[in-house]
Amino acid sequence: MRVLVISNLFPPDVIGGYELLCQDLADGLHERGHEVRVLTSHAPVLDDRPYPVRRVFARRAYAAVDLRGAEESRHIESVVSHAANAHALAREIDDFEPDRVLLANLIGLGGLAVLEVLRRRDVPWVWFLGDAAPVPLVDGVGTEILALYGAESGDAFDRGRYVAMSRNVVDEIERRMSRALRDVRIVPGWIASPAPSRPRAARDGVTRFIVAGAIAEHKGIGLIVDAAVEVAATHPGAFRVELFGGGDPEPFRELLTTAAAREAVTFHGPRERREVLDEFATADVFLFPTHEREPFGVAPLEAALRGCVPIMTATAGVGNFKNPPKNYDEMHPGAYDAKERLKYMDTMGIWAMVMYPNVGGFGAQEFLKLNDPELMLTCVQIYNDWQTEWASVDSRRLLPITSLPFWDVDAAVTEIRRCATMGHKGILFTGEPQFWGQPLLGDTHWNPLWEVSIELDLPISFHIGSGNMELGLLKTKIESYGKMAAFTELSVDVFLRNGMQMTDLIMSGVLPRYPEIQFISVESGIGWIPFVLEALDYQFQDNGVSKDNPEFDMLPSEYFTRNIYACYWFEQTAPSRLIDKVGVDNILFETDFPHPTSLYGDEVHKRIKGGLSTCEESVQRKILWENGQKLYKVEQPTAADEAKRESVAAAA
Numbered sequence: 222m223r224v225l226v227i228s229n230l231f232p233p234d235v236i237g238g239y240e241l242l243c244q245d246l247a248d249g250l251h252e253r254g255h256e257v258r259v260l261t262s263h264a265p266v267l268d269d270r271p272y273p274v275r276r277v278f279a280r281r282a283y284a285a286v287d288l289r290g291a292e293e294s295r296h297i298e299s300v301v302s303h304a305a306n307a308h309a310l311a312r313e314i315d316d317f318e319p320d321r322v323l324l325a326n327l328i329g330l331g332g333l334a335v336l337e338v339l340r341r342r343d344v345p346w347v348w349f350l351g352d353a354a355p356v357p358l359v360d361g362v363g364t365e366i367l368a369l370y371g372a373e374s375g376d377a378f379d380r381g382r383y384v385a386m387s388r389n390v391v392d393e394i395e396r397r398m399s400r401a402l403r404d405v406r407i408v409p410g411w412i413a414s415p416a417p418s419r420p421r422a423a424r425d426g427v428t429r430f431i432v433a434g435a436i437a438e439h440k441g442i443g444l445i446v447d448a449a450v451e452v453a454a455t456h457p458g459a460f461r462v463e464l465f466g467g468g469d470p471e472p473f474r475e476l477l478t479t480a481a482a483r484e485a486v487t488f489h490g491p492r493e494r495r496e497v498l499d500e501f502a503t504a505d506v507f508l509f510p511t512h513e514r515e516p517f518g519v520a521p522l523e524a525a526l527r528g529c530v531p532i533m534t535a536t537a538g539v540g541n542f543k544n545p546p547k548n549y550d551e552m553h554p555g556a557y558d559a560k561e562r563l564k565y566m567d568t569m570g571i572w573a574m575v576m577y578p579n580v581g582g583f584g585a586q587e588f589l590k591l592n593d594p595e596l597m598l599t600c601v602q603i604y605n606d607w608q609t610e611w612a613s614v615d616s617r618r619l620l621p622i623t624s625l626p627f628w629d630v631d632a633a634v635t636e637i638r639r640c641a642t643m644g645h646k647g648i649l650f651t652g653e654p655q656f657w658g659q660p661l662l663g664d665t666h667w668n669p670l671w672e673v674s675i676e677l678d679l680p681i682s683f684h685i686g687s688g689n690m691e692l693g694l695l696k697t698k699i700e701s702y703g704k705m706a707a708f709t710e711l712s713v714d715v716f717l718r719n720g721m722q723m724t725d726l727i728m729s730g731v732l733p734r735y736p737e738i739q740f741i742s743v744e745s746g747i748g749w750i751p752f753v754l755e756a757l758d759y760q761f762q763d764n765g766v767s768k769d770n771p772e773f774d775m776l777p778s779e780y781f782t783r784n785i786y787a788c789y790w791f792e793q794t795a796p797s798r799l800i801d802k803v804g805v806d807n808i809l810f811e812t813d814f815p816h817p818t819s820l821y822g823d824e825v826h827k828r829i830k831g832g833l834s835t836c837e838e839s840v841q842r843k844i845l846w847e848n849g850q851k852l853y854k855v856e857q858p859t860a861a862d863e864a865k866r867e868s869v870a871a872a873a
Contacts, residue, residue, distance in 0.1 A: 224250050225317055225344075226259045227310070227335065228325035229280055234264035238519035239351045241494075242386070243325040246349060247272065250323075258317050260310065262329065277309045280329040303331030310338050322346040324381075325354075332358045336380070346381035350390050350405075356397045379403050388704065401703075428460040431504035431529065433497050433520045434511075436468030436488065441510030441534065446476045446486060453481035460485060462508075465500065467491040501527040509533035556815040559614035566618065567869035569825050571812070572846075572862075573855045575620045575646065576608060577684055577743060579816075584651030584687030585624040594629065601626045601636065609643045617856045620646040622682060627651060628659065630666060634673045641677045646853045647741070648674055652683035652722030662722075663729030671735045680739040680786070680852055683722050685715040712818070719745035720753050723785060727757065732780040733772040739852065742787040744813060748795035750787060751802035754778040782807060786852065789832075790820055796832030800840065808844045809852070 226247050230240045247270070251257045257272040262280035281303065322344050327335050332354075339346050348355070355378055382404040385391045395401050434440050442464070449462050462485055464470070470488035477483045492500075501507065507524035511534055521531035554561035566574060581587045581604050588597045601624050608621035623640040625633040627650060637648055650670070651657065660666040674681050702710065719742050726732070726740060757777035767773045775783075781804075788809045789795065800808065810829070813819035820828055833841045849855065858866070 222320040223256045223258070223317060224321050224323055225313065225319035226250075226257060226323045226325065227327070227330075228259070228261050229278070229327060229329045230264075231259055231261040231274060231276075233266045234261070239326055241519065242351050243349070244270075246323065246325075258313070258319070260313055275313065277313070278306045278330050279303060281331075303334065306331050307334040307338050310335060311342070314338070314342050314344060319344060324348040326352065327358065328354060336378075340380055348381055348383050350383055350385040350394070353390060353393045353397065355394055382406070384408055406700075427458070428506070429504045430460060430462045430506045430508055431500055431524070432462065432464040432466070432508050433500075433524075434466045434509075436464060436466050436470050436473065439511065441508075442473050443476065444510050445508055446473045446482075449486050450476065450478060450482040453479060453485050457481040458484070462486045463489060463500070463504070465489045465492050465497050498523060498527065501529045504529045507531040553815055553821075559611050559619060563615055563618060564869055565814075567866040569812075569822075570866070570870065571825075572858050572866075573618045573620060573849070573853070574814075575622060575811075575849075575853060576612065577622055577682070578604065578608075578624050578649065580604070581624055582687070583684040584649060585627065586651060586657055586687060588626070589628065589657060597628070598626045598632055598636075602639075605636065605640050605643075605645070609640070609645070612644070616644050620853055620855070622647045622649045623679075624649050625670075627654060628657065630669055634669050637670075637673050637677065637679070641679065646679070648679050648681045649684060649687075650681050651687040652719065652726070652742075653688035656688045661729065662726055663731060667731075671731060671738055674739075675735060675737050678854075680741050682741045682743045683719060683726075683745075684743040685719050685745050688715075688718060688722075716745045717749060720749045723781070723787075724753060724757060726785075727777045727780050728766075730770065730772060732784050733774065736783065738784060740785045741809070741852070742785065744788060744790070744811065746792055746795070747787045747789045747803050747808060748792055748799065750781075751799050754781055754802075786848065791828055793828070793831045796844075797835055800836065800844075805840050805843050806848060809849050810845050 226243065228240065228243045230236060230243075232240055232244045235241060247257050247259055251270075251272050259270070259272065259274040260278060261274065261276055262278040263276050268274040268276075322339055324335075324346055336346075383391075383402055384406050386408060388407055391402060391405055391407070430445075432442070432445060436442055445462060445464075449460075452460065458481070464487065467490070470490075474483075474488065477486055501524045504524070507521055507529045509521045509531060521533050524531050553565070555565040556562075562574070566572070577583065578585070581600070585601055585604075588600050591597050591600065604624055605621070608624075612619035612621045621640075621644070623637055623645045625648065626636060627633055648670075652662070654667075655661050670681075673679075723740075723742055732738070754777060761767075761773075761777050786807050786809055787803065788811045790811045790813050795803070796808075812821075812825055814821060829845070833844065836844075850857075
């Protein structure tokens with residue numbers, strides 16, 4: 222095909238990662254045999270690409286604000302219509318006759334007029350959304366002008382297709398334009414980075430941190446420097462922080478108040494891209510604590526490609542939810558600060574909270590992506606150590622659960638023993654090991670896991686989502702249903718999938734072999750349990766299972782009563798009507814805090830009351846306290862604890 226690429230900037234005329242990605246796209250299309258031509262703005266640069274780069278456009282500065290007079294005129298010329306650029310584009314289309322047009326950033330080029338030329342020439346286009354580029358085309362522009370281009374209702378944006386590098390970008394565009402984009406394909410976090418010019422270097426004993434990007438406060442440079450000062454005070458000479466990028470480093474140098482910190486932190490200034498990429502191969506950790514929203518940071522991916530582990534904030538373009546917090550100020554402090562978590566628990570009347578993981582996956586399955594057994598095990602151990610440290614603020618109330626390197630059962634047993642000595646209260650295990658290439662639950666392969674659980678008296682948790690959740694977020698389903706509709710369907714699917722895991726566990730033969738073992742179905746709800754147990758009992762008896770499997774000396778429902786617990790949080794119907802069908806001794810209450818769909822604030826007690834108000838006080842006490850207290854061996858609060866809680870609650 223003949224592909225025409227349009228971008229306001231193109232390397233070596235570069236401001237950020239967007240232009241580099243645009244070049245990567247053009248290079249990739251050329252390498253695959255397509256005839257490529259690039260149209261971009263004037264710049265005093267030399268082009269050395271293997272395809273024509275035509276610098277025919279004039280570029281105007283712009284500001285997306287409420288403008289008047291001459292300023293408004295320049296803004297409109299920038300984002301709406303630049304006559305010379307429109308004519309230049311029309312000539313290039315007539316000359317090149319492209320089969321497709323790939324749009325990058327149109328800001329400064331008269332973007333709406335560009336789209337209008339493409340419409341009039343009937344040229345199919347695809348817009349690469351590496352940023353919220355469509356938004357400034359309509360910000361600050363009157364409806365009368367927008368109507369000239371069919372953009373007042375968004376029609377101008379429905380004539381092509383989109384490829385976005387993160388869902389964050391699409392969400393921001395749709396939110397700010399108050400409309401949904403049509404025909405969007407998400408291709409997250411990709412790069413076409415040059416191969417390393419030298420091999421990965423071995424560590425020299427000094428941990429080396431690297432930063433690449435603008436040296437500015439919004440990129441989190443102040444946070445990095447503050448951390449360096451603090452760590453250098455206790456570990457002088459143990460690390461180095463090296464920063465590459467343009468900007469003024471002096472305000473940050475002034476924060477280096479000790480000789481150890483100044484020795485540890487170096488500002489190198491801007492360097493050639495290839496040089497910085499080679500630096501990644503000698504570093505241990507890439508830091509990217511940006512404060513501002515990012516489409517999807519390129520630098521962390523380039524660092525990871527060279528074996529440098531990236532650590533980044535949630536604003537780096539990888540958020541999963543509709544309106545994720547953009548910074549720590551927008552988050553509830555109890556989400557990351559243990560002391561604040563305890564304060565929140567006091568205001569809610571919650572004495573103890575069992576902590577389940579997130580970063581590593583609900584069954585530690587995310588660590589499998591590392592494809593390095595030693596690194597996978599190390600990450601699990603580090604995560605468990607962090608849980609222990611975080612809970613140490615009050616280990617009576619914050620109860621860690623051990624994540625497992627389940628791909629190695631011997632290592633898993635060793636990790637359970639190690640974490641038990643640190644006060645962990647349970648074991649986290651995937652309920653669907655077969656999804657990850659491991660034996661089924663009933664296989665004797667897992668006997669050492671069951672045996673250590675009984676020996677140490679630690680319950681085993683199956684948290685929802687410990688299997689392959691990607692099956693519920695297929696691209697076709699997201700495109701057909703919409704992102705949040707697909708996510709809602711997935712949320713219910715994982716509840717029911719836990720029902721399937723419990724069914725598998727009951728029929729696996731594990732429970733007859735190990736009558737003392739305790740399992741918990743976490744975050745799955747309880748409404749499904751009566752039906753599943755009734756169905757299991759019926760099928761069990763009707764099919765004469767005990768004839769072929771004489772080890773089954775009880776009904777499936779009886780094994781559930783003896784060995785399995787389940788948790789609920791939002792349900793109202795099941796707690797009020799089905800407790801006797803589930804078993805009052807088998808139910809635990811949870812809030813799921815601080816997940817986006819958790820119970821929070823007043824809703825906690827509203828949901829409790831809505832589900833349990835008709836129950837006897839003894840039943841409520843079992844579900845809200847006694848069952849969990851017995852299962853996790855939770856210490857009773859003292860009179861002083863109760864007085865402190867009442868004081869905090871009153872102050873709140």
